[in-house]
Amino acid sequence: MxxxxxxxxxxxxxxxxxxxxxxxxxxDLVANILPPVLIIELLVGLPGNGVALWxxxxxxxxxxxxTLFLFNLVLADFLLLICLPFRIDNLFRGEHWVxxxxxxxxxxxxxAVNRSASIAFMTTVAFDRYFKVVHPHHRINxxxxxxxxxxxxxxxxxxxxxxxxxxxxxxxxxxxxxCLCRSFSSYTVIPPAIQLHYMVFIWEFFLPLLxxxxxxxxxxxxxxQRQLDKEQKVRRAIxxxxxxxxxxxxxxxxxxxxxxxxxxxxxxRPRDCVSYNMAxxxxxxxxxxxxxxSTLDPVIYCLSSSMFRNSLKSSINKLGLxxxxxxxxxxxxxxx
Numbered sequence: 001m002x003x004x005x006x007x008x009x010x011x012x013x014x015x016x017x018x019x020x021x022x023x024x025x026x027x028d029l030v031a032n033i034l035p036p037v038l039i040i041e042l043l044v045g046l047p048g049n050g051v052a053l054w055x056x057x058x059x060x061x062x063x064x065x066x067t068l069f070l071f072n073l074v075l076a077d078f079l080l081l082i083c084l085p086f087r088i089d090n091l092f093r094g095e096h097w098v099x100x101x102x103x104x105x106x107x108x109x110x111x112a113v114n115r116s117a118s119i120a121f122m123t124t125v126a127f128d129r130y131f132k133v134v135h136p137h138h139r140i141n142x143x144x145x146x147x148x149x150x151x152x153x154x155x156x157x158x159x160x161x162x163x164x165x166x167x168x169x170x171x172x173x174x175x176x177x178x179c180l181c182r183s184f185s186s187y188t189v190i191p192p193a194i195q196l197h198y199m200v201f202i203w204e205f206f207l208p209l210l211x212x213x214x215x216x217x218x219x220x221x222x223x224x225q226r227q228l229d230k231e232q233k234v235r236r237a238i239x240x241x242x243x244x245x246x247x248x249x250x251x252x253x254x255x256x257x258x259x260x261x262x263x264x265x266x267x268x269r270p271r272d273c274v275s276y277n278m279a280x281x282x283x284x285x286x287x288x289x290x291x292x293x294s295t296l297d298p299v300i301y302c303l304s305s306s307m308f309r310n311s312l313k314s315s316i317n318k319l320g321l322x323x324x325x326x327x328x329x330x331x332x333x334x335x336x
Contacts, residue, residue, distance in 0.1 A: 027095060027277075030284040035091045037288040042084050045295030049078040052301050059311040065148035066128045070301055072152045073121035077294035080114035083107055084291065090181060097181035101172050104181035109166040112183065112197070116159045116204055118293060119252070123208040124155070125300065126244045130215040134222045162200050165193030184259070184283065198263075205256045212245045243300055251293035254286035 056071045063071075086107050090097050097104055131140045143151075166183060169191055173180040183197060190198075219241055262279040265272060 027281045027284055029281045031091045031094050034285060034288055035088050038084055038088050038091070038291060041288070041291050041295045042081060042088070045077070045291075045298075046081045048298040049074050049081060049294065052298050053078055055311045059314070063145045065143040065145060065151075066125065068145055068148040068152060069121055069124045069128065072155070073118060073125065073297060074301060076114045076117035076121060077297050080111060080118065080291070080294050083110045083114075087111075095178060095180055097172060097179045099181075101170065104171050105167050105169070108171055108181065108183045109163055112163045112166060112200075113159055115290060115293075116163065116200065117156060118297070119204050119208055119248070120155045120159060121152075122244050122248060122297070122300070123211055124151070126212050126215050126241050129240050130219060133219050162196065165196055169193040184280075201259070202256065205252050209248065212241070212248060216241050216245055240300070247293060247296050247300065251289050251296070254289045255283065258283040258286050 052074045056067070056074060060067065086099060086103070099107070131138050135141070171181055171183060173182065183194070219238060223238070258279060262276060262283050265276045265279055269275065
């Protein structure tokens with residue numbers, strides 16, 4: 001049951017009601033269905049990523065390029081998941097945001113930044129596998145941890161700079177007595193910051209997807225040509241990239257598909273608010289798939305890094321409940 005909604009108007013930074021929106025409405029279907037989904041993802045994903053973060057920071061003694069990229073992936077997922085309780089609270093209140101304008105911006109900024117960073121580092125891990133298998137003698141394979149740190153820093157800088165406009169935009173909307181905190185809404189006139197937000201949302205799906213499909217196809221073709229597709233080390237490389245592609249499509253395609261349908265209805269059927277709001281609710285529900293990515297990523301950590309697997313197995317062995325055999329270090333398709 002949703003909590004009672006306080007009748008406090010949403011005031012933006014200029015002291016005026018923020019009402020320049022078309023077909024704006026609450027999303028009752030989303031408020032009823034999405035909270036249990038997000039709670040499950042939070043309860044599963046936060047411990048999984050917390051354990052991964054602990055292993056990377058406290059258990060690993062050797063850092064290599066792939067390890068550093070995986071660490072940044074788990075960091076992005078962990079930061080995203082700790083923002084979810086505010087969205088869950090928001091949905092339990094029937095989408096009424098009670099944390100104020102500033103935290104609305106910060107929360108949506110954090111969710112957007114870490115979603116983009118997660119996609120970027122997933123793609124980087126896949127590229128690492130691609131070079132190790134297809135171009136085993138390329139100098140990229142000999143990248144030091146310092147050089148990988150610079151690459152990770154550039155990725156974070158680009159991701160944050162593209163999402164900074166969210167911090168400078170009034171994102172609270174007035175709907176009756178409700179304060180709606182959304183980064184995706186039917187603006188009558190779309191602000192430049194939101195236009196950039198939409199463009200990044202679309203391109204951060206299609207561009208990485210093309211790169212991931214390219215990596216997968218090249219790895220498969222090269223290994224078939226070399227007749228190496230039956231070797232265990234090579235099969236692991238194929239599984240890593242295949243898992244990344246599968247998780248990527250499962251988690252991010254529903255949001256892109258429903259979002260583009262919403263944009264189509266708004267552009268070509270602007271008076272059809274019923275269809276637009278239904279498409280908007282389906283888009284919001286698809287966000288549950290988006291956050292599922294951060295819950296499933298620990299599987300990628302285990303598949304991608306033998307050092308991570310060994311550290312995890314060693315930690316489990318110390319509990320004395322089960323004895324797990326450690327993997328052999330130093331394969332061409334793992335980070336060590």
